[in-house]
Amino acid sequence: MKSSSNSATADTIVIGGGLHGCSTALHLALRGMKVIVVEKDRVGRHASSANAGGVRRLGRALPEVPLSAASAQMWQNIEALVDDDCGFVASYQVKLADTDEQMDQLRARAQQVRDIGFEHEHIIDQQTLRDLVPAVSPACIGAMAVKGDGFANPFQTIKAFHQKCKQLGVTFHEGSGVDRIERAGTEWSVQTADGTFVAPNIVNCAGAWGGKIAAMLGDDLHVEARAPMLIITEKMPHFIDCVAGAQGIPFSFKQFPNGTVLIGGGHVGTAHPDINKTDLNFEGLATYAKTAQRYFPIMKNAKIVRCWAGIEGFMPDGIPVIGAGQADNVFHSFGYSAHGYQMGPVCGKILSELVIDKASTLPIAPFAPTRFAA
Amino acid sequence: MMQSQFDIVVVGAGPAGMSAAVEAAKHGATVCLLDEQQRAGGQIYRNVAQTTPAQAKILGKDYLAGGRLVQELGQSAVDHRAGVTVWNVGEDGAVTYSRNEQAGQVRGQHVIIANGATERPVPIPGWTLPGVITAGAAQIMMKSDGLVAQNAVLVGSGPLLYLVATQLLAAGAPPKALVETQTRRNLMSALPHFFGAVKDWKQLVKGMRFLVTLKRAKVPRYTAASEIAVEGTDHAQAVTFRAGGKDHRIETDMVLLHQGVVPNTQISRSLKLDHRFDDIQRCFHPVTDALGQSSHPLFSIAGDGAGIGGAKVAAISGRLAALNALASIGKIDAGLRDTQAAGLIRSRQSELSIRPFLDVLYTPPEEVFAPADDTIICRCEEVRAGDIRKFAAMGCDGPNRTKVFGRCGMGPCQGRNCGLTVTEILAAEHKRTQNEVGAFRIRAPLKPVTLSELSALSDTIHQDKTQ
Numbered sequence A: 001m002k003s004s005s006n007s008a009t010a011d012t013i014v015i016g017g018g019l020h021g022c023s024t025a026l027h028l029a030l031r032g033m034k035v036i037v038v039e040k041d042r043v044g045r046h047a048s049s050a051n052a053g054g055v056r057r058l059g060r061a062l063p064e065v066p067l068s069a070a071s072a073q074m075w076q077n078i079e080a081l082v083d084d085d086c087g088f089v090a091s092y093q094v095k096l097a098d099t100d101e102q103m104d105q106l107r108a109r110a111q112q113v114r115d116i117g118f119e120h121e122h123i124i125d126q127q128t129l130r131d132l133v134p135a136v137s138p139a140c141i142g143a144m145a146v147k148g149d150g151f152a153n154p155f156q157t158i159k160a161f162h163q164k165c166k167q168l169g170v171t172f173h174e175g176s177g178v179d180r181i182e183r184a185g186t187e188w189s190v191q192t193a194d195g196t197f198v199a200p201n202i203v204n205c206a207g208a209w210g211g212k213i214a215a216m217l218g219d220d221l222h223v224e225a226r227a228p229m230l231i232i233t234e235k236m237p238h239f240i241d242c243v244a245g246a247q248g249i250p251f252s253f254k255q256f257p258n259g260t261v262l263i264g265g266g267h268v269g270t271a272h273p274d275i276n277k278t279d280l281n282f283e284g285l286a287t288y289a290k291t292a293q294r295y296f297p298i299m300k301n302a303k304i305v306r307c308w309a310g311i312e313g314f315m316p317d318g319i320p321v322i323g324a325g326q327a328d329n330v331f332h333s334f335g336y337s338a339h340g341y342q343m344g345p346v347c348g349k350i351l352s353e354l355v356i357d358k359a360s361t362l363p364i365a366p367f368a369p370t371r372f373a374a
Numbered sequence B: 001m002m003q004s005q006f007d008i009v010v011v012g013a014g015p016a017g018m019s020a021a022v023e024a025a026k027h028g029a030t031v032c033l034l035d036e037q038q039r040a041g042g043q044i045y046r047n048v049a050q051t052t053p054a055q056a057k058i059l060g061k062d063y064l065a066g067g068r069l070v071q072e073l074g075q076s077a078v079d080h081r082a083g084v085t086v087w088n089v090g091e092d093g094a095v096t097y098s099r100n101e102q103a104g105q106v107r108g109q110h111v112i113i114a115n116g117a118t119e120r121p122v123p124i125p126g127w128t129l130p131g132v133i134t135a136g137a138a139q140i141m142m143k144s145d146g147l148v149a150q151n152a153v154l155v156g157s158g159p160l161l162y163l164v165a166t167q168l169l170a171a172g173a174p175p176k177a178l179v180e181t182q183t184r185r186n187l188m189s190a191l192p193h194f195f196g197a198v199k200d201w202k203q204l205v206k207g208m209r210f211l212v213t214l215k216r217a218k219v220p221r222y223t224a225a226s227e228i229a230v231e232g233t234d235h236a237q238a239v240t241f242r243a244g245g246k247d248h249r250i251e252t253d254m255v256l257l258h259q260g261v262v263p264n265t266q267i268s269r270s271l272k273l274d275h276r277f278d279d280i281q282r283c284f285h286p287v288t289d290a291l292g293q294s295s296h297p298l299f300s301i302a303g304d305g306a307g308i309g310g311a312k313v314a315a316i317s318g319r320l321a322a323l324n325a326l327a328s329i330g331k332i333d334a335g336l337r338d339t340q341a342a343g344l345i346r347s348r349q350s351e352l353s354i355r356p357f358l359d360v361l362y363t364p365p366e367e368v369f370a371p372a373d374d375t376i377i378c379r380c381e382e383v384r385a386g387d388i389r390k391f392a393a394m395g396c397d398g399p400n401r402t403k404v405f406g407r408c409g410m411g412p413c414q415g416r417n418c419g420l421t422v423t424e425i426l427a428a429e430h431k432r433t434q435n436e437v438g439a440f441r442i443r444a445p446l447k448p449v450t451l452s453e454l455s456a457l458s459d460t461i462h463q464d465k466t467q
C-alpha cells in the first residue's frame, strides 16, 4: 500500500462522487460547510453518467412522489443551482397503453397519486396521444402523461454539479476508495490508500457500493448491484419530443436533440461491481429492440451504434435509503434503484438538511435505513 | 437449424484466419470461420478466387499467392460463413453476428480473433471532405468493384502507398503525384535495421521495383513533405504542402491518404484484454504470447490484429494460434503443440526480419500525432484537436472522459477514426505515456446493426435454448 500522501479535515466527508454525492456536497457548501468528496474512481464514472437522463415524476413509487415533485421544480430552474442548463428539455413523459385493461390500470394509478395530493399525472385518449406523439403505433389507445417532465444530459449534469462544487470550495479526492473508517473521539477518520480524511459528519453516497460503506459504519444494509442496459441509435430525423414508456413492460424511449434515440427501461446485464465491469445480456437487448418496434414502427431499420450498461444499487423494496445511520452523524443516501437521476437535485438538499438541521423539510420516513431491521 | 456449438470459432478469413481454421480442422476440431466479406481472402487476398486475368495483371503475382490458402479452406471441413458481420464477442465464447437482416450466434470453446488491421487515421486539414479516402479504400474499390481512382494524389508514407500507386498505374490511371512524408532522417535511422532486412532481400527487391516502375512512368514524387492540407469547400479541390523549401499546390478531386496500418483492436478492446502501446509502430497491440494466447484463456489473436507483420506472418501466426487453441481445449497435447510450433516460430522470425526496417523508414510524421488545433479529430461529432487540448487543460486525462467533455468518440465509429489520435494528444498534453492515458472503452455492437436484426436475435437464442 502507498504511504499516506494526503490528510485533511473538513466538516463533512461525502463518500462517492456520483450525482448524489456531488449534489449533497453542493448543498452543504451552499450552507457554508467545508466538504471533502472521496471517490474511488472518477467523479460520475458510474450510474451518474451511464444513465438514460430521464427526468420523470410519472409512475414513481408513492413514497417518492413528494420528493420527485420537489426535484422537478429544481430541474425547471437548474441553471440557478449549477450555472448550466444540464441539457434539460421539458416536454412530456407518457406511459403508453394498448389494451383497455392497461388503461384501467393507469386510471387507478393516477387516482392514487391524486389521493396523496399530487395532480401531475393525467390520462389522455388516443387522439390526444397521436397529436402529442405522431410516430406512436396505432395500436396504442391512450396513455398516462406528465407535462413538464422530460430529459437532460447526464454528462453535462454531472460535469455542472462537479464544477459548481469546486467553485464553492469543495475538494475532491479521486482515484482511491474508502477502505476503512474509524472513530477518533467525536470525529470520523476515513482512510483510503492515498490519505486520511477527518470530519465530524459522514454522508454515504456510494451507490451500488453503499452497503459496504454502511457496514464500515456499523449499519447492515443490503444493496444489490445490478446493471441496467441501454441502446443508442444513429442520428435520425427528429420525430418525437416526448419520453415514452409503456404500461407493464420495461421500456423507456426518447430522442435527444442531436437526433440519436435512446432505448432502455429495465432489462439488466450482469454487474461486477468489484472490478467496475458489466456484461450485456443480448436477450434483454433484443427484447428492447422488439418493444421499440412494436410501439414505434419507424424504428425497424434504425441502426444501433452502441449498447451499454451501468452499475446501479437496488434496494429490496425498490426505493432508496435516505436517513441517519445508527452511529453519530452518519447519513446514508444510496440504492436509488435505477431512478435516482431525477431525484439528484432534491436529495442533495435533503442530506444537507439532515447533516445541518438534523431533520428534513420533506417526508423521508419511508426511506429510513431502519426499515430493514429484523 | 444451423450448428451453433463449435470447438473453435475464428473471426476473420484473411491469411491468419484461413490458416488457423484449416490447421484446426486438420486436427479434427469442429471449426466455424466468420467473415463479413462474401469470399475468403481477407484484406490482401480479397476476392482472389474471382479475379479476372485483367485484374490479376493489375494486382500482381503476390495477390494470387493467396489462392492456394483459399483452395485449402474450400477443401477442408471448416464451416465458413461468409457475408456475416460479427458485432459482439462475449467473454463466454459466444460470437454474435448478422447476415441478410438476420442475427445469429455461434459459440466456441476457444475463439481465435483474426480480424486484421485497419489504416491509421490521418487527421490533416480537409481530411473529412468528400473526395478524400484512404489508399486502402481505393484498393478495395479496385479489388471488389473494379473501380479505379482517376488523377489521384497519394499522400503519406508506407509500402501500401507505392503498391496502390503501381496498381493505379497498371490500371491505366497513373496517379497525378505522390506526396510522401518520410524524410532522409527516417532513412538514416532505418539503416541500422537494414542488415536485419537483407535476410529478406526478396521483399526489399519488391519495394525497389515499385519505385522503379513509378519513376519510369514519370509520376512526380515529393518527399519530406510537411504542412499537408486538402483544400476545398464541399469537395476536395487540391492538396497543398511544403517540400524542398517550397510551397506546393496540386489540383485534384481525389486524394488518397495513408500512414500505415495498425491492429484492429475493436474486438480485443471490447473483451477488455490486456493491451500495450508499441512505441515503434506507434499503436496499441493486444498482449499475446508467442502462440497468440491473449490475457483471457478463451481467446487467441492471430495476424495483423495482434501486431503488424504482413500476410505471410499472419498465415504462420494463424497456424500457431490454432495449435494453441487445440491444446487449450484438449484436442492435442502440449508436447505436440510445442514441437509443431517450434518450426513455425522460426520461420515467422525470418519473415519478420524486414519489419524493423519498414517500421522506422515509414514512421508517420509528428504532424499525424499532433494535428493543428483546428483539425477535426472525431469525424462523427466534429471534435477538433484544439478541443481535446482544452479538455486536457480542464482535467480530462483519458479518452473515455473526452466523451463527458465533448462527445468525442461517441458516434457510429466508436472511436475507430479518432481513438489513436486522442490518446496521442492527451499523452502529449499531460506528458504521460500512451499506456498511462489508455484507449476508448468499446461496447457492442462493434459494427452498427439495425433494431430488426437485433430483435431477430431473441428467436435465435430462444431456439438454441430449447434444442
Ligand SMILES: Cc1cc2nc3c(=O)[nH]c(=O)nc-3n(C[C@H](O)[C@H](O)[C@H](O)COP(=O)(O)OP(=O)(O)OC[C@H]3O[C@@H](n4cnc5c(N)ncnc54)[C@H](O)[C@@H]3O)c2cc1C
Residues within 6 Å of the ligand: A015, A016, A017, A018, A019, A020, A021, A038, A039, A040, A041, A042, A043, A044, A045, A046, A047, A048, A049, A050, A051, A052, A053, A054, A055, A056, A176, A177, A178, A179, A205, A206, A207, A208, A209, A210, A213, A227, A228, A229, A230, A264, A309, A310, A311, A312, A333, A334, A335, A336, A337, A338, A339, A340, A341, A342, A343
Ligand atoms: C443504465 C441506467 C439508466 C438509468 N436511467 C435513469 C433515468 O432515466 N432516470 C433516472 O432518474 N435515473 C436513472 N438511472 C438511475 C440513476 O442513474 C442513479 O440512480 C443515480 O445516478 C445514482 O447516483 P449515485 O450518486 O447514488 O450513484 P453513482 O453515480 O453510482 O455514484 C456512486 C459513487 O460512489 C463511488 N464509490 C463506491 N464505493 C466507494 C468507496 N469505497 N470509496 C469512494 N467512493 C466509492 C463509486 O465509484 C461511484 O462513483 C439509471 C441508471 C442506469 C445504470
Ligand SMILES: Cc1cc2nc3c(=O)[nH]c(=O)nc-3n(C[C@H](O)[C@H](O)[C@H](O)COP(=O)(O)OP(=O)(O)OC[C@H]3O[C@@H](n4cnc5c(N)ncnc54)[C@H](O)[C@@H]3O)c2cc1C
Residues within 6 Å of the ligand: B011, B012, B013, B014, B015, B016, B017, B034, B035, B036, B037, B041, B042, B043, B044, B045, B084, B085, B086, B087, B114, B115, B116, B117, B118, B119, B135, B136, B137, B139, B160, B163, B261, B302, B303, B304, B305, B309, B310, B311, B314, B446, B447
Ligand atoms: C486496407 C488494407 C490494404 C492492404 N493491402 C495490402 C496489399 O495490397 N498487399 C500486402 O502485402 N498487404 C496489404 N495489407 C496488409 C495485409 O492485408 C495484412 O498484412 C494481412 O492481410 C493480414 O492478414 P490478417 O489475416 O491478419 O488480416 P486481414 O487480411 O485483414 O483479414 C481480416 C478479416 O477479418 C474480417 N473482419 C474484421 N472484422 C470483422 C467483423 N467484425 N466481422 C466479420 N469479419 C470481420 C475482414 O473482413 C477481413 O477479411 C493491407 C492492409 C489493409 C488494412
